[in-house]
Amino acid sequence: MINIPKGTKDVLPNESYKWNEVERVVQTLRHRYNLHEIKTPMFEHTELFVRGVGNSTDIVNKEMYTFTDKGGRSITLKPEGTAGVVRSFIENSLFNEPLPLKLYYITPCFRYERPQAGRLRQHTQFGSEWFGCDSVEADAEILMLASDFYKSFGINPTVLINNLGCSECRKNYISALKEFFAPKIKDMCPDCAKRFETNPLRILDCKVEECKQINKSAPKISDYLCEDCKTRFEQLKTLLTKLGVNYKFDPMLVRGLDYYTNLIFEFVDEDKKLGQNALGGGGRYNNLVEELGGKPMPVVGFGIGIERLLLYLENKGIEVKNNQVLDVYVANATNNLEPIVKIVKLLRDNNISCEMNLSNRSLKAQFKYADKINAKNVLVIGDDELKQKKFTIKNLSEGKQTEIGEEDLIKYFKG
Ligand SMILES: [Zn+2]
Ligand SMILES: [Zn+2]
Structure with missing residues (x-):
């Protein structure tokens, strides 16, 4: 008998109703928010992810399914949803469409990870990317969308938010980080030593205990924000409160992808028994379109892992609606x-x-x-x-x- 590859999972007939419900919820939100679906291929040229996701990330360094096809091209199964959508946006001149263009997708993603609970080598993401809107209203609305998605399943996770600032605040912050870490980096893990050279911001995301301890006293981006970025972040918090989004400011939040600017966020369950369980996240990445060869274009988006959500609901004892009658x-x-x-x-x-x-x-x-x-x-x-x-x-x-x-x-x- 041939078994299923390690880190993958069948969706069997007795649980497929959960997936049907996820799709139904997404269709309802598509209607309410007037989103448009985009479908991009399962694989892309490797270069897209190296440039789009960032070559100092674990995804690109350790986790990609990369192979050479029969034509000698380096091909990679998509490890995340955003880069392919941005590539398609540029290639198909979608910037000529009326903006903002609010897209969504449900796609399998592939990462060569050590299989553990909630981490699969093939997982599915529900994502939404909004092109051509740089307003604080767009930030608030996309958080509402993600929050409505979770609420459809009877949960209301906290969204941790942080502001990584514009390129101006970032420059000052990164030099403060370098100054802070320079005398300490010898006591930190080898990955952090590399990050110190390539992208010091990612040191803050390290999961190694010694590094986590040192990170606690590191300078915080919130102390390096320019006036505009500060005002904008305050406005966002006011809007979120008005919209009833369950948010919390987390000055230590950084995300594993290199392309974020300004807003980043992560949906977590703060229930101590389950640990801080990340359910999904995203942020604003106003430089990515340009980095991938397009004209400057603000984008804000998120990705939510579906398998992880379903496992979470199961652990919480929350039933998914069964419409198969x-x-x-x-x-x-x-x-x-x-x-x-x-x-x-x-x-x-x-x-x-x-x-x-x-x-x-x-x-x-x-x-x-x-x-x-x-x-x-x-x-x-x-x-x-x-x-x-x-x-x-x-x-x-x-x-x-x-x-x-x-x-x-x-x-x-x-x-
Ligand atoms: Zn700024
Ligand atoms: Zn480290």
């Missing part, structure tokens, strides 16, 4: 198949979900089967019923039987 099982007690097929078709044409006997089962076995698959009703059709144009419907959950004329059949289910 069988309205009626049509049981046949006759050899006259034609009228049965007609009734099944009539029901389906009226958007009533139904199944019929496909396995030559006895009437008793059909009832058993209907019960096993959680049919809400069983409609029995025999020769007598066909003659009298009257049927018996048994409601399986209530155990109640109803006699009904053929003309009232649809009304019964739609009632």
Whole structure:
């Protein structure tokens, strides 16, 4: 027997309703926020991620699925959703569309990670990227969108927010960081030593205990913000309070990707039992389009891991709504198949979900089967019923039987 590759997961029929619900929620939000879907390929030229995600990140250094194709090109399975969308935005001149352009996607992402709870080598992201809006309203609205997504599943995680500042504040901050870390870097992990040279900001994101301790007393970006960035951040906080978004300012928050400017955020569960469980995040990256060869274009976006969300809900004991309901099982007690097929078709044409006997089962076995698959009703059709144009419907959950004329059949289910 051949097994599933390490770090991957089947979505089996008994849990696929959860995925259907995720898609339904996304469709509802697409409608409410007037988002447009974008689909980009599963793989891109490796260079896109090296430039777009940043070559000092773990994703690019350690986790990418990169291979040479038969034409000798270096190809990478997408490790995240944003770079491909930005590439497509530039390549297809989407900047000529009316802006802002509010896009969303649901895509598999591939990262060669050490498999552990909630971390898979193939995972799925729901992401949204808003191009061409640099306003604080856009920052607030996209946080509302993510927050509405979570609320649809009955949770309201805290969103930690921080402001990494504009390039001006960043310059001052990074030199303050260098000054702070210079005498300490010899006591920090080898990764941080590298980061000190390439991107000191990422030292703050280190998970190694010694580094975490040193990081606690590092200078904070909030003390290096220019007046404009300070005002903007205050405005955002006011808006979020007004919109009822559950946020918290976290001056130590940095994110694992290099391309953020100004706003960054992360949705977490602060329940101490579960640890600080990151459920999703994003921010503003106003330089990325230009870095990938386009004209300057402000963008704000987020990504939410779906497998991680579902695992989280499971750990919390929160049920995902199951919309997979069988309205009626049509049981046949006759050899006259034609009228049965007609009734099944009539029901389906009226958007009533139904199944019929496909396995030559006895009437008793059909009832058993209907019960096993959680049919809400069983409609029995025999020769007598066909003659009298009257049927018996048994409601399986209530155990109640109803006699009904053929003309009232649809009304019964739609009632
Ligand atoms: Zn600034
Ligand atoms: Zn470190």
